[in-house]
Amino acid sequence: xxxxxxxxxxxxxxxxxxxxxxxxxxxxxxxxxxxxxxxxxxxxxxxxxxxxxxxxxxxxxxxxxxxxxxxxxxxxxxxxxxxxxxxxxxxxxxxxxxxxxxxxxxxxxxxxxxxxxxxxxxxxxxxxxxxxxxxxxxxxxxxxxxxxxxxxxxxxxxxxxxxxxxxxxxxxxxxxxxxxxxxxxxxxxxxxxxxxxxxxxxxxxxxxxxxxxxxxxxxxxxxxxxxxxxxxxxxxxxxxxxxxxxxxxxxx
Amino acid sequence: xxxxxxxxxxxxxxxxxxxxxxxxxxxxxxxxxxxxxxxxxxxxxxxxxxxxxxxxxxxxxxxxxxxxxxxxxxxxxxxxxxxxxxxxxxxxxxxxxxxxxxxxxxxxxxxxxxxxxxxxxxxxxxxxxxxxxxxxxxxxxxxxxxxxxxxxxxxxxxxxxxxxxxxxxxxxxxxxxxxxxxxxxxxxxxxxxxxxxxxxxxxxxxxxxxxxxxxxxxxxxxxxxxxxxxxxxxxxxxxxxxxxxxxxxxxx
Numbered sequence: 001x002x003x004x005x006x007x008x009x010x011x012x013x014x015x016x017x018x019x020x021x022x023x024x025x026x027x028x029x030x031x032x033x034x035x036x037x038x039x040x041x042x043x044x045x046x047x048x049x050x051x052x053x054x055x056x057x058x059x060x061x062x063x064x065x066x067x068x069x070x071x072x073x074x075x076x077x078x079x080x081x082x083x084x085x086x087x088x089x090x091x092x093x094x095x096x097x098x099x100x101x102x103x104x105x106x107x108x109x110x111x112x113x114x115x116x117x118x119x120x121x122x123x124x125x126x127x128x129x130x131x132x133x134x135x136x137x138x139x140x141x142x143x144x145x146x147x148x149x150x151x152x153x154x155x156x157x158x159x160x161x162x163x164x165x166x167x168x169x170x171x172x173x174x175x176x177x178x179x180x181x182x183x184x185x186x187x188x189x190x191x192x193x194x195x196x197x198x199x200x201x202x203x204x205x206x207x208x209x210x211x212x213x214x215x216x217x218x219x220x221x222x223x224x225x226x227x228x229x230x231x232x233x234x235x236x237x238x239x240x241x242x243x244x245x246x247x248x249x250x251x252x
Numbered sequence: 253x254x255x256x257x258x259x260x261x262x263x264x265x266x267x268x269x270x271x272x273x274x275x276x277x278x279x280x281x282x283x284x285x286x287x288x289x290x291x292x293x294x295x296x297x298x299x300x301x302x303x304x305x306x307x308x309x310x311x312x313x314x315x316x317x318x319x320x321x322x323x324x325x326x327x328x329x330x331x332x333x334x335x336x337x338x339x340x341x342x343x344x345x346x347x348x349x350x351x352x353x354x355x356x357x358x359x360x361x362x363x364x365x366x367x368x369x370x371x372x373x374x375x376x377x378x379x380x381x382x383x384x385x386x387x388x389x390x391x392x393x394x395x396x397x398x399x400x401x402x403x404x405x406x407x408x409x410x411x412x413x414x415x416x417x418x419x420x421x422x423x424x425x426x427x428x429x430x431x432x433x434x435x436x437x438x439x440x441x442x443x444x445x446x447x448x449x450x451x452x453x454x455x456x457x458x459x460x461x462x463x464x465x466x467x468x469x470x471x472x473x474x475x476x477x478x479x480x481x482x483x484x485x486x487x488x489x490x491x492x493x494x495x496x497x498x499x500x501x502x503x504x
Binding site: 009011014015016017018019020021024060061084085086087088089091092093094095096098099100106110112113114115116117120121123124125127128129130131132133134135136137138142143144148149151152154155156158159160161236237239241242243244245246247248249250251 | 261263266267268269270271272273276312313336337338339340341343344345346347348350351352358362364365366367368369372373375376377379380381382383384385386387388389390394395396400401403404406407408410411412413488489491493494495496497498499500501502503
């Protein structure tokens with residue numbers, strides 16, 4: 001008899017952005033597993049009376065493996081992620097670990113519960129930068145060779161995609177962001193609008209807009225999302241907007 | 253004295269995926285404006301006693317302009333979108349129309365309320381296809397020249413991005429999807445997993461997984477989202493998973 005394993009997206013962290021579906025999954029859980037910072041985002045009343053297993057950064061393997069053990073013991077287990085669990089988060093690793101366990105985990109019911117992704121939260125605060133085709137690139141080279149990241153940045157810039165940068169820097173990674181901006185700037189005007197959102201929908205939220213040439217990487221921290229406009233993106237009354245083409249089609 | 257204009261994301265349509273923030277915006281609204289199909293997704297109790305302005309497809313300009321008029325008359329106005337209002341939806345057009353009105357609309361409070369995007373809902377149902385860098389491309393050439401779309405598809409494929417296709421076809425657009433698949437297939441193995449999600453989280457939901465060479469465009473309709481794997485994406489127990497690299501790093 002096995003339980004269920006749900007990988008649940010908390011969204012940016014504000015309870016006003018937590019879906020009823022995610023709430024219900026947390027309510028039904030016997031065990032809640034997650035990175036300490038994310039577990040802290042779960043509303044208190046949903047944690048009461050439950051086993052909480054929180055681990056520090058870089059503990060992804062242990063965290064997901066521990067959650068799998070709990071679910072296989074027959075307990076309803078939730079792994080919490082910030083944003084959407086399906087975007088640079090834990091959903092994929094869970095399926096890989098289930099596969100590694102073979103027969104022992106074959107019948108396990110694994111569900112992914114979507115959350116508001118960081119890119120949506122950041123875009124909403126900036127205006128409407130993602131109205132047209134966009135590419136999302138993580139600058140973390142801990143798991144991905146830097147050459148692959150450079151190639152993707154160049155392709156995204158060449159294709160005139162609006163570019164979303166995840167994991168732009170950390171204490172140990174500081175040269176990747178300036179290098180990424182250099183690659184993008186080779187294809188894009190220096191006045192291209194850039195939006196930086198730190199800690200969207202949390203108390204420490206900061207929303208900054210600048211341009212590709214004025215961008216100071218010092219304003220960016222580990223919890224920032226960066227959105228770089230495409231060739232049409234412009235500022236309208238302080239908001240960053242990528243037109244989709246309605247005005248061109250219907251007003252000219 | 254002007255009201256507020258909120259552009260609100262309903263998510264895929266199931267009330268379980270509507271955020272409390274979006275609910276609250278609908279509750280406070282005097283007027284709810286939207287495409288007929290999307291207005292139908294708003295829970296009945298949130299529509300009671302309110303003016304509802306719903307328009308057919310292609311009525312985007314009239315819809316947003318009408319909403320702007322209501323807000324400028326001092327009424328709390330909500331424009332509803334399915335998914336996230338900031339991704340191929342109405343958020344951008346609203347800012348452009350505010351700009352067009354000049355001084356008359358300069359003081360208007362415009363807020364974008366994020367919703368669960370179609371790409372997140374589709375990914376959650378498929379497994380974990382968006383765990384690594386991805387690019388989103390709309391195949392609608394109503395507002396975007398087809399050459400631009402082709403160029404973006406080629407760049408996304410060359411950069412080994414997981415590719416999300418929005419608006420893959422409509423009654424009048426049927427050749428774009430086969431052509432897009434051809435462009436992508438030039439850069440990607442024919443066994444690459446492809447996921448198709450029709451009407452995510454609605455009664456008519458369908459989730460299909462296939463491969464690039466076996467993909468039959470006939471299974472796709474106007475309300476489908478398509479996700480095409482990158483070079484590492486594989487099927488695990490029926491789920492589509494793009495590994496991020498944890499297993500390679502920690503298990504070998």
